[in-house]
Amino acid sequence: DMKVTQMPRYLIKRMGENVLLECGQDMSHETMYWYRQDPGLGLQLIYISYDVDSNSEGDIPKGYRVSRKKREHFSLILDSAKTNQTSVYFCASSSRGRAETLYFGSGTRLTVL
């Protein structure tokens, strides 16, 4: 079953706390992405990973870092979360040679108080 799984679905944190968002996929896709979605805006790319330990900044990487130690897992870390990082975060994966194959997770709704 082709699936991208995100955990947790909902998360509430206080400003200054660390946040870990997890993403897994079962399709052996090389490429994985982290996006955030805010009302009235298109999805914005935070980081892209081309494979294990091969990560690149997206359009809005400030305040975030990522980790990819296994092909099937991609983590997004917020060190010392800020209130403006309240958003819905989506993970996605695709096959390297076929960007039109793109699967999204169900999202994590993060609230930073």
Place this chain on the structure above:
Amino acid sequence: KTQVEQSPQSLVVRQGENCVLQCNYSVTPDNHLRWFKQDTGKGLVSLTVLVHENDKTSNGRYSATLDKDAKHSTLHITATLLDDTATYICVVGDRGSALGRLHFGAGTQLIVIP
């Protein structure tokens, strides 16, 4: 500057009616274009992908067209159902590989009423 513009921003139709959603873009090069459906509080689900110059696709009640010369795509939904209530997002990819970038529209919010 937004490179993918969707219209209308929101749309209300009665169940059973047809509707058309528009996507205009300025992304260059434009390798492929995809339409996604996003239910409230859920992830994006792919409806169709268009790749070629004057591509047309059909997926049940959803059909889409792409005009690369005009940099324009339309998504037609026939005989709408209440479950079609969602946000529809147009995404343009500038390459066929993962080295390319995906450019997202802000979406059209469709509401289907009884």
